[in-house]
Every structure is written in C-alpha cells, then in structure tokens.
Amino acid sequence: MSVITTRRGLLTGLTALSLAAPALARTPSHVVVVGGGFGGVAVARALVRNGLAVTLVEPSPRYVTCPSSNAVIAGLMPISAITFDYEGVRRSGVSVVHDTVVAIEPDARRVALAGGQHLAYDRLVVSAGIGLRFDAIPGYDEAASATIPHAWKAGAQTALLARQLDAMEDGGLVALTVPALPYRCPPGPYERASLIAHYLKTRKPRSKVIILDAKDSFSKQPLFQSAWTKLYPDHLEWVPLAKGGRLEAVDPTARTLRAEAGLFRPAVLNMIPPQTAPALCRATGLTNVSGWCPVDPITFESTLRPGLHVIGDAAAAGAMPKSAFSAYTQAQVCAQAVTDLLAGRAPVEPRLINVCYSLAAPEYGFSISGVYQPEWDRLVTVPGSDGLSPEDAPPDVRMREAALGRAWYDGMMRALFG
Amino acid sequence: MTALATSGLILLAANRASAEPLAPGAASCLACHENRVGATTSGFPTLGTLSAQQIEAALAAYRSGRRDGTVMPRIAKGFSDIEARAIAESLARPEAAPR
Numbered sequence: 001m002s003v004i005t006t007r008r009g010l011l012t013g014l015t016a017l018s019l020a021a022p023a024l025a026r027t028p029s030h031v032v033v034v035g036g037g038f039g040g041v042a043v044a045r046a047l048v049r050n051g052l053a054v055t056l057v058e059p060s061p062r063y064v065t066c067p068s069s070n071a072v073i074a075g076l077m078p079i080s081a082i083t084f085d086y087e088g089v090r091r092s093g094v095s096v097v098h099d100t101v102v103a104i105e106p107d108a109r110r111v112a113l114a115g116g117q118h119l120a121y122d123r124l125v126v127s128a129g130i131g132l133r134f135d136a137i138p139g140y141d142e143a144a145s146a147t148i149p150h151a152w153k154a155g156a157q158t159a160l161l162a163r164q165l166d167a168m169e170d171g172g173l174v175a176l177t178v179p180a181l182p183y184r185c186p187p188g189p190y191e192r193a194s195l196i197a198h199y200l201k202t203r204k205p206r207s208k209v210i211i212l213d214a215k216d217s218f219s220k221q222p223l224f225q226s227a228w229t230k231l232y233p234d235h236l237e238w239v240p241l242a243k244g245g246r247l248e249a250v251d252p253t254a255r256t257l258r259a260e261a262g263l264f265r266p267a268v269l270n271m272i273p274p275q276t277a278p279a280l281c282r283a284t285g286l287t288n289v290s291g292w293c294p295v296d297p298i299t300f301e302s303t304l305r306p307g308l309h310v311i312g313d314a315a316a317a318g319a320m321p322k323s324a325f326s327a328y329t330q331a332q333v334c335a336q337a338v339t340d341l342l343a344g345r346a347p348v349e350p351r352l353i354n355v356c357y358s359l360a361a362p363e364y365g366f367s368i369s370g371v372y373q374p375e376w377d378r379l380v381t382v383p384g385s386d387g388l389s390p391e392d393a394p395p396d397v398r399m400r401e402a403a404l405g406r407a408w409y410d411g412m413m414r415a416l417f418g
Numbered sequence: 419m420t421a422l423a424t425s426g427l428i429l430l431a432a433n434r435a436s437a438e439p440l441a442p443g444a445a446s447c448l449a450c451h452e453n454r455v456g457a458t459t460s461g462f463p464t465l466g467t468l469s470a471q472q473i474e475a476a477l478a479a480y481r482s483g484r485r486d487g488t489v490m491p492r493i494a495k496g497f498s499d500i501e502a503r504a505i506a507e508s509l510a511r512p513e514a515a516p517r
Contacts, residue, residue, distance in 0.1 A: 046445075325449055332445030340439075351443030351496070355450070355489050369489045371443070371496025385496030389488065401488055407461030408450050415448075 028053045029342045032111055032121040033094075034101050034280070036063055039127035039312030039327035041089055041416045046335030047125075048093040052342065055095040055119055057111065061085060063417070064154040066185060067324050068409055073151060073162045074195035075203070076362060082154065084417040104284040106305055123338050125300075126286065126293070127312045127327065129153070130184050131278040137177075137247055140271055144252035148269045151192075152184060164268045165196065170204040172267030175257055177247050178213045179274040182292070184313050184322045186219035187368065189272055191358040194224065197236040198361050210266075211238045212259045213245040219321070220358055220368055222391050227360030247271075277314040284308070292316035297374035299337035299347050300330055309334050318379035320372050326354045328412065349374055351382075357405030365402030366393070441504035443497060453509045465509040473506035 028051055033044045036058025044056045065082045072079050086096045100114040104126075110118045132150060134141045140148065151161040165174065174196055178189040193211050200207040217240075218224075228236050239245040244261025250271065251257075257264040276282070276291035286293040286302050293310040294303045297318060302308045311334050312327035320326045329352045337347040355369040370386035372379045389401060453466035465473060479485035480494035481502075497505065 328449050329446040332448075336439050336445070348439065348442060351446070351501070353443065353446035353449070353493060353496070355493075367489050369492050371493055382496040385492060387492045397488070404461050404488060410460075411450065411452065411462070 029122040030055070030120065031123050031125060031338060032057065032119050033125045033127060034104075034111065035127040035129060035312070036060070036086065036089070036096070037127060037129055037312065037327065038065075038324040038412075038416065039331045040125070041094075042328045042331035043125050043127060043311060043335050043338075044089065044094040045092050045416070046332055047338060050335060050339040052339060053095075054093075055097055055121075056086075056089065057097045057099055057101050057113065057119070058086070059098060059100045060155075061098050064158065065324070065409075065413070066152075066154045066188070069151070069154040069158045070188070070192040070195045071359070071362075072158055073165065073192065074199040075162065075166065076195065079159055079162070084413065086417070088417045101280060104280065104308065106284070106307060109307070122342060123307060123309065125309045125311060125334060125338065126281060126284075126314060127310075127331070128278045128280055128314050130275045130313045130322075131281075133274040133276055136179075136274040137250060137271065139250040139252055140273060144250065145271075148250065148252055148255070148271055150272055151270060152188075152272050152275075161268075161270055165199065168204065168207065168267045171206040172204070173264070174200070174207065174209040174268045175264050175266035175270070176209060176211050177257070177259075177269075177271045178211060178215065178218075178245075179272060180214040182322060183272070183275045185324075185356075186321050187224075187356060187358045189213075190218060190220065190224045191360070192270070193236055193238075194227065194232070194358075194360045195362075197228070197232040201232060201235045205235075207267075208234070209236050210264070211236070211245070212247060212257070212261070212264075213238060213240050214247065215245075216240045216242050220366065220388055223366045223388055224358075224360060226391060227364060231361055231364070275313075277310075281310070281314050286310055286314075288316070290316055297377065297379045298333075298349055299341065300334040301337070301341075303377070309338060318372070319370070319381045320352065320354055320379050321356070323354055323356050324412070325356055325408075326352070328416075329353055352379065355408070357401060357408060359402055359405065360398075363402050364395075364398045365400075365405045366398065367401055367405075441501070441508040443501065444505045444508040447505065447509060451509070455511070466511055468510055470503075470506040470510035473510050474503050477502040477506065 030053045033040050033056040044054045047054045063084050068082045071077050090096050101111045102114050103112040110120045149157045149161040151157040196209045246260050248258045277287050277293050281287050293314050294316045300309045300311050311330040313322040333350040340347045352372045357367045359365050366389035371382040450462045451465045455466045477494045480490045
C-alpha cells in the first residue's frame with residue numbers, strides 16, 4: 001500500500017513541478033517538516049543529504065534548547081548559550097519558513113500556514129514537540145504561566161524562572177511540581193531541582209527547594225537520591241505521591257499551592273503540567289486515547305494517518321523516552337524510511353539508541369541509556385542494553401560524565417544548527 | 419501554492435544523490451561520535467579515523483566487559499556480533515582505494 005501511495009505522491013510532485021519549473025528534468029520529492037527542534041532539524045538535514053527537497057516550518061526565528069536550560073535557570077550559563085538561529089539549517093539546503101502550520105490537509109497533501117499560503121508535500125514529518133495541558137491542574141492555565149512559569153518549553157519561560165530565582169530573598173521556599181508519566185524528559189525535573197539546590201546552597205543557603213511529585217519513582221532515581229544525600233541534605237526535599245506529593249490546585253493570585261501534603265506558600269513556584277501531543281496533532285487525527293501519536297516502529301509513519309510521519313516527543317514511541325537524543329535518532333530512522341518509501345524501496349528494520357546525561361551539580365553527571373528495536377507494532381528495549389551509571393562511581397567518573405554531557409550537547413548543536 | 423516549495427526544490431537541485439544507507443543503529447552512533455576525519459569533538463573518539471576492525475573489536479570488548487566505559491558497555495550489549503560488524507563497516511575510515 002505504501003508503494004502505491006508513494007507513486008501517487010511522486011506523480012503529484014512531478015506534475016506540480018513541471019508546471020512551475022519545466023527546465024528541471026529529474027526532480028526530487030518534496031517533504032515538509034513541521035517543527036524546528038531536535039527532531040525536525042535532524043530529519044530535515046538528513047532528508048536533504050538523501051537528495052530530497054525539504055521545507056521546514058517553524059514559527060520562531062530562534063530555537064532555545066531544553067537540554068542545558070536547567071543550567072540557565074540555576075544561573076550557570078546565559079540563555080544566549082542555548083539559543084540558535086536557522087542560518088546553518090538554511091545553508092545545509094533546507095528551505096526554512098518561519099510561519100505556523102494551522103492545518104494539515106492529508107487528502108490534498110498540503111499544509112495551511114497562518115500566513116495564508118499552502119505547502120504541498122509528498123510526505124509530511126511532524127516533529128511538533130509537546131502541548132501543555134492547561135486544563136489539568138485547577139488554577140493553572142496559560143494566563144497563570146505568565147507569573148508561575150512551567151519552563152518546560154525553553155525560551156521566555158526559562159528566563160522568567162531564572163529571574164524569579166535570582167530575585168528571591170534568602171530564606172525562601174522554591175516549589176517544583178512534577179506530573180505523572182509520560183512527559184518530556186523524564187529525569188529533567190530532578191536535574192532542575194538539583195541545580196536549583198546547588199544555586200541555593202552556594203548563593204542563598206537559608207533557602208530550600210521542595211519537589212511535589214505525582215509519582216513514587218522516577219528516572220535515574222538512585223543516582224539522584226544518592227547525590228542529594230551527599231550534596232543537598234538541607235536544601236532539597238522530595239515529596240512522592242505516597243507522602244502527599246500530588247497537586248490539587250494552585251491559586252495564581254495568592255501564589256499558594258495545595259497538595260495532598262498540605263498548603264504551600266512558595267517564594268518561587270515552578271509548575272510542570274501534564275502534557276500531550278500538540279493541538280495540531282489532535283486536530284489532524286494523529287492522536288489516540290493516550291493523547292500521543294501512535295507510529296509504525298520501522299518508519300515512524302502514523303498508524304492513524306498514512307503518509308504522515310511523527311517523531312520526537314509527540315510520538316508514542318513505545319519504550320523510548322521523550323528526549324532530545326530520542327528525537328534525533330528517530331529523525332535519522334524516519335529520514336531513511338521516508339527516502340526509501342519515496343524511492344519505492346522497503347525500509348530496513350532499524351535499531352535506535354537513547355542516551356541522556358543529567359547533572360546533580362555542575363561537575364557531577366550521570367547517564368541513562370538504552371537500545372531499542374521494533375517488536376511487532378512497537379519499539380521495545382533490547383534486553384540487557386539499558387541501564388544507569390553505576391551507583392558507586394567515584395567523583396572522577398561523575399566529573400567525566402558531566403564533561404561528556406557537555407561534549408554531546410556541543411557536538412549535537414554543531415550537527416543541527418552549524 | 420508552490421512558490422515556497424519550488425524555491426526549496428531548486429535549491430536542492432545541486433544536492434548529491436541518495437547516499438548508501440547506514441547499517442541499522444549506526445546513525446544513532448553519530449549523535450555523539452563524528453566520523454568525519456578532522457572533526458574536533460572532545461570526549462568521543464572520531465570514528466572516521468578508525469578501521470572497521472578497530473571499531474568492531476572495541477564493541478566486542480565493551481560487550482564482554484573486558485573494556486571499561488560509561489555508556490558504551492551498556493550500548494554494546496544491544497547489538498549482536500553481526501550487527502556490530504555492519505555498524506563498524508558503516509562508520510569506519512574508508513579503506514584506501516587500490517592503486
């Protein structure tokens with residue numbers, strides 16, 4: 001079936017182009033990519049390397065990365081260090097359009113832009129990230145996020161939280177609320193709490209950060225907890241679900257927070273709300289009851305909307321966590337599959353890797369990793385391939401993993417935006 | 419409608435044709451390791467300076483526990499000997515062309 005679809009797509013592309021530019025005898029198929037983050041930029045550049053014509057649609061002229069944004073919040077680096085423009089992406093041969101996709105029209109094989117134009121495609125890749133559920137916590141809507149940041153999409157929200165921490169007087173309480181899985185970057189809230197605790201310990205030592213968690217366990221838990229015992233016995237407290245960590249409501253005017261554990265009046269409040277695939281995915285019929293987009297584990301083609309591929313955080317990618325590294329590796333697999341499908345070849349069964357480094361302090365890093373493979377209709381972990389840094393590693397190994405995390409980030413940013 | 423798309427197509431006309439696909443898993447390696455000779459990554463060995471045999475041997479040593487590392491002893495366990503060899507051949511230094 002894919003082959004028939006593909007051939008029809010090719011014909012459409014050829015017809016459109018022969019009208020527009022009859023001089024070009026052989027014309028590459030056109031792929032539109034929605035979203036200019038890790039997944040979107042990676043898939044766009046990989047498709048260009050494979051000889052396809054690619055238009056990437058991204059509203060923002062600059063991209064601020066979620067990886068390393070916790071270090072910005074904790075005052076360890078300026079936001080400019082994690083901000084990139086799309087000039088390098090353009091130089092690589094991707095046509096970048098700064099506009100918003102308001103509708104995907106699968107039957108017409110085109111997307112509608114807020115600016116009024118349409119873009120025709122042979123195949124579409126959606127790498128649109130997450131949608132924040134502003135209906136999930138009573139009192140926490142989009143308006144409230146203007147004063148109570150989520151900082152779970154990096155940019156102005158990251159800067160807002162950093163400013164609030166900076167302005168807080170010593171002796172204040174910082175509260176961080178964490179939703180149930182699945183959400184973007186499973187260990188991210190705990191890295192954030194760690195780096196905030198580091199900031200408090202070194203700059204505002206009478207202050208404290210409290211994590212109110214909707215879960216009883218979390219990613220890299222033994223590594224974080226052993227670091228917290230060592231580094232932040234007086235500056236960080238984790239309240240799991242079993243101890244009343246689940247959130248009941250927030251009052252954005254009074255800036256109070258009610259959890260099962262009681263009423264809190266934090267000086268700085270950071271709420272990470274529950275998440276889903278973005279509204280565009282729902283409107284296009286790409287999501288199932290989970291709120292995320294089910295995909296074929298070999299091609300990342302939507303199982304609900306043929307011809308449309310979904311990668312990155314928006315995808316329900318089985319055992320793979322929602323991480324920047326996952327989005328990058330899914331992009332490579334998806335780009336090859338799209339190239340194969342457009343050429344009438346059967347895609348090869350892939351293997352995917354995820355690695356994620358976290359910091360408990362600036363020179364105290366550790367990692368989680370896994371290898372994934374398709375099994376029937378989903379991606380599963382290859383047995384024995386997943387795991388954490390050792391719990392008993394000496395300080396020089398923690399320092400080395402912190403350096404490897406920085407090296408990964410620098411290399412990835414060169415590959416994507418350089 | 420096609421104005422934007424067409425500019426992309428023309429831009430791409432100069433691009434090289436479809437490259438040989440990498441072995442399954444190999445593209446993920448490049449999320450950390452470069453394989454371009456002359457790459458300046460710190461921390462991760464540049465694979466393009468190694469031979470396929472060297473990469474294959476390193477993966478085998480990680481998998482068996484003979485070689486220490488951070489993430490590599492875990493990742494290497496996700497690939498069989500045959501898969502690891504195919505990855506090594508995908509990413510290694512190209513063999514010198516016969517004269």
